[in-house]
Amino acid sequence: MTNKERSHRGGQRVLERRALRILQNETVPLYLFTLAAEEVDLVADVARISRDEAGKLIGYQRPEKKQHVRQIQAYLDSGNVLFPNGLIIALPDDLKFKSSRGPGTSDGLATAGTLEIAIPDDPAAPRPGWIVDGQQRSLALARAANRRFPIPVSGFAASSLELQRDQFLRVNNVHPLPANLVTELLPEIFTAPSPRLSARRLPSALVDMLNQDPASPFHNLIKRASSEPDPSRQRVVTDNSLVEALKESLDSPSGALFPYRNIAAGTTDTEGIRKLLTTYWTAVRDTFPEAWGRPPTESRLMHGAGIRAMSRLLERVMVHVDLRSKDPVAAAQRELARIAPLCRWTEGTWQDLNLPWNDLQNLSRHINALSNYLVRAYMDAQGTTR
Structure with missing residues (x-):
């Protein structure tokens, strides 16, 4: 195969690669081709997971694992290398594919041709593609001594960040992605990769709401995969504890959040849930001010066990609180x-x-022992006062 690069007007150049086009579906073509190690960084960026100033989730990749990258780089520089582990790259919709001329260009499964990818001349300009799978490998390749080392690439045309995130979760569904990374990405994709993950989409979206709503007692207290270290903000609650607690209440017919879901219509009263959660947890904060907002090592209320147990107590408490009253928090x-x-x-x-x-x-x-203790104590106290 002959790899070529030709100039292109408008501050860009075009990278040409022999490729196979595979149509697994009619809307998202898949391309198999090769890049040199030094070209990966020219074609694709890594979309680190973070949030913008408005709190909107951007990106989807976990942070760099430096030791892992060093190990891959050491192998690439070792000499006799076989490296079949390719990259998966999301490419822009406007890339061009030209089928080869003549008979035999297609065997009914794949079509041979040339793929054209426009890349910017400016090194600081955004790259046309995004690494969906293989970010640690891509970092190692960019630092490898053999700049022309060929690497297999699977590329699909998708400028939509939602589709990229969807593919990222599907590709990594059998690998041990950090639970909080998967959980935070779930509300941002069209369909979850599995029923297990689908059940966590709504709870994760509610955790986002609790973390971002200034009226929430959890505002900026929840640690998410996108959270950047900030000395001025002490994030002390793990998102998985809250996600599991909310999922438990949403799934159980006896849960306080269950009635807010219309399963037949597929709708959810998120505003009603927001008010209930904000009311209850504000009351928790105000009841235990000395324990609220401190690291779990200093306060077990902020610990996973405390969050889960107090969430189960919510099921009993909020039955006796009228959210339409003048001061439901006081109640x-x-x-x-x-x-x-x-x-x-x-x-x-x-x-x-x-x-x-x-x-x-x-x-x-x-968690079960503490939950049972608090619920029993609450019900016993009710029996003596009512």
Whole structure:
């Protein structure tokens, strides 16, 4: 195969590569071709997951794993290299593919031809493509000693960030992606790669709402994959704990959030859920101000065990709170006052559990034991006052 590069007007040049076009569906063509190691960085960027100033999620890739990249680079520089692990790249919709002339250019499954990718002359300009799978490999290739080392590439035409994220999750669904990265991306894609992940889309979107809404007591307290280190913001709550708690309430017919879903119509009253969650957790914050907003090492209320247990208590408390009343937060506080004297979030030993406050772990047995204790104590207190 002959690889060529020709000049192109408008501050761009065109990279030409022999390629195979495969039509797995009619709307998103797939191309198989080769790039030299030094060309990967010219064709595709890595879309790091983060959020813009308005809080909108951008990108989808996890941070660089430096040790992993060094190991790949060492192998690439070792001499006798076989590197079949290719890259998957999302390419712009306006790329051109010219079928080869003559008979035998297609075998019914793939068509041979030439792929043209326009790349900018300016090194600082955005690249036309995005790495969907193989970001660690792409970083190693960019630093490899053999600049012309050939690397196989699968490219698909998709400028839509939603489609890129969808493919990223599907490609990595069998690999151990960080749970919080997968969870945060789910609300941003069209369809989840599996029923298990689909069930986490709505809870993850609600966690986004709790983290970004200035009226939420969780505002800027939740650690997400896109969260950047910021000394002025102490993010102390793991998103997975909240996602699991919300999923539990949404899925159970007895859950406080279940009635807000119209399963037949496929709709959800997210504003109603927002008000319920904000009301309850604001009351929790105001009932335990000394424990709120501190790292889990200093407060088990912010710990996974505390979040899950208090979420289960929500199911009992919010039945007795009228969200249409003048001050529903105060009403929720009055309910929480029934169990407040028994809580040991920052010091002491939990009565009946016989556990020091900082021995509580994010384990099923501890979560269940604490949940049952708080619910029993709440119901007992109700029995003595009503």
